[in-house]
Amino acid sequence: MSQGNTGVTSQVVHAEGCPVREVLDRVAGKWSVMIIVAAAHGPIRFTELERSVEGISRRMLTLTLRNLERDGLVTRTVHPTVPPKVEYELTPVARELHASLLGLTDWAERHRVTIAESRAAYDALHRPELLDA
Amino acid sequence: MSQGNTGVTSQVVHAEGCPVREVLDRVAGKWSVMIIVAAAHGPIRFTELERSVEGISRRMLTLTLRNLERDGLVTRTVHPTVPPKVEYELTPVARELHASLLGLTDWAERHRVTIAESRAAYDALHRPELLDA
DNA sequence: CTGAATCCTACGGGATACTG
DNA sequence: CAGTATCCCGTAGGATTCAG
Numbered sequence: 001m002s003q004g005n006t007g008v009t010s011q012v013v014h015a016e017g018c019p020v021r022e023v024l025d026r027v028a029g030k031w032s033v034m035i036i037v038a039a040a041h042g043p044i045r046f047t048e049l050e051r052s053v054e055g056i057s058r059r060m061l062t063l064t065l066r067n068l069e070r071d072g073l074v075t076r077t078v079h080p081t082v083p084p085k086v087e088y089e090l091t092p093v094a095r096e097l098h099a100s101l102l103g104l105t106d107w108a109e110r111h112r113v114t115i116a117e118s119r120a121a122y123d124a125l126h127r128p129e130l131l132d133a
Numbered sequence: 134m135s136q137g138n139t140g141v142t143s144q145v146v147h148a149e150g151c152p153v154r155e156v157l158d159r160v161a162g163k164w165s166v167m168i169i170v171a172a173a174h175g176p177i178r179f180t181e182l183e184r185s186v187e188g189i190s191r192r193m194l195t196l197t198l199r200n201l202e203r204d205g206l207v208t209r210t211v212h213p214t215v216p217p218k219v220e221y222e223l224t225p226v227a228r229e230l231h232a233s234l235l236g237l238t239d240w241a242e243r244h245r246v247t248i249a250e251s252r253a254a255y256d257a258l259h260r261p262e263l264l265d266a
Numbered sequence: 267c268t269g270a271a272t273c274c275t276a277c278g279g280g281a282t283a284c285t286g
Numbered sequence: 287c288a289g290t291a292t293c294c295c296g297t298a299g300g301a302t303t304c305a306g
Contacts, residue, residue, distance in 0.1 A: 269306085271302105272302085272304100276299090278295105279297105281294085282291100282293085282294105285289080
């Protein structure tokens with residue numbers, strides 16, 4: 001091989017059963033992580049979540065909470081009062097996730113400016129048409 | 134308010150400008166992270182990526198690589214040979230991201246079984262119709 | 267207050283074919 | 287080898303309405 005092989009064994013990233021994919025699928029939704037962040041401080045009510053997670057619709061809040069509950073990431077506690085009061089709380093598993101997420105948010109904060117600049121530069125070079133936003 | 138306020142100041146998770154959302158949007162795609170993982174070992178060629186990232190289509194590989202390049206997460210190096218040879222390499226910023234990702238994959242591996250069980254249990258309770266898959 | 271049910275649309279992403 | 291260009295479809299998710 002005159003061109004030489006890389007010598008680097010590029011290992012396959014398995015599609016199925018890949019832990020990377022799994023966590024991502026679980027967290028990929030538009031709202032899951034934001035809900036986890038909003039609930040990280042302790043039990044929180046439905047309406048509080050609705051206000052905390054800016055921009056979320058009532059429907060998506062419900063759906064996402066159901067999925068989180070299904071995965072065992074939040075618990076749902078109904079207080080049989082009137083008016084009804086429902087509290088959501090992160091499970092220990094979700095708290096661990098939240099801790100790991102901190103690494104990501106930290107990364108995002110450290111590089112957000114750089115990334116924004118990179119985008120602008122790229123667009124200036126490869127997307128001249130959308131320069132006058 | 135006889136029910137009392139919670140005392141817990143549920144802070145708002147801002148929609149715009151939220152670093153959490155930003156990193157997620159950037160990584161939320163179906164393939165971004167898997168490409169980053171596949172490229173973590175060093176420079177890698179287009180076709181090698183295509184084989185490494187199981188299940189990806191040529192189209193999505195190209196699109197995702199372009200976005201990663203745009204965000205300054207990968208560099209694209211064209212070797213003017215014949216046949217053409219293009220190498221993609223993670224930038225330092227992306228390497229940091231990859232490191233943070235390790236925390237997530239670790240979390241996923243530690244809890245995948247628990248989560249799967251949680252799902253099964255939830256479905257058994259709340260989705261009796263789809264029990265005979 | 268805390269949802270569930272419907273309706274509807276945008277867009278991510280797959281399959282396929284063509285190109286330098 | 288390394289892409290681009292089209293076509294097409296499923297579904298995430300928004301708006302709105304009804305209900306316990």
